[in-house]
Amino acid sequence: MIEYRGGQLVRGSTLGRVLDDGPGKPIHIFERTGFAPAFAAGNANGDIEMLQSARFGVLVHHDDDEREYAYDHDAERALAAAADHGWLVVSMRDDFEQIFTTDAR
Template sequence: MRVICEEAWGIFKENVIGSAAEYEYNNGTLKRGTVLRGIALGPGKVEHIFARTGRLPVFAVGNGDVDIEMLESAKFRLFINHDDDKREYAYENGAEKILAIAKEKNFTIVSMKNDWKEIFK
């Protein structure tokens, strides 16, 4: 995401938190490695946010089971349910746990089917 975020959405890559490549500095040259430094999935998302900001998230948006810990760590939690198989692709597989937790813990749940007027232009 960091590679395309500025061109696609106008968000500076410095403001995007997620998995990042390892870098090595040697003899005046900085080289990007092929290994990712910490995968930003599950608890890794919370760890990355805290490492970059020194804080837990205030607002978090997620759409799958890999977002459970991030949403639980935030004050405001928004779960986007990809449940519209007509205008998008319903891919609720991989989101079964988070949907149950979102209902149980009173997260804000947004249904793409019922709450989105438009999905693609």
């Protein structure tokens, strides 16, 4: 089993299990690909460890309750971690010119 310890992926002595949240995300990625992610994007606290394991991390901040749906109540720790780790934070409100379109081109 691959374990996530101190910001590193290390091989443990037991078989892996599927846990696709929190520390399970980088483990799941590594077990399937054999590599830590070069790029990762997330939007919630459950994505912190995956973003920490990536070389480049993007956190999408769902903060536009007028054009989309503001559900950043489960991203407080992720937003703080983004500041600590230098991840790019993309604001749905400030950085997206268009979120949904009614034009079906």
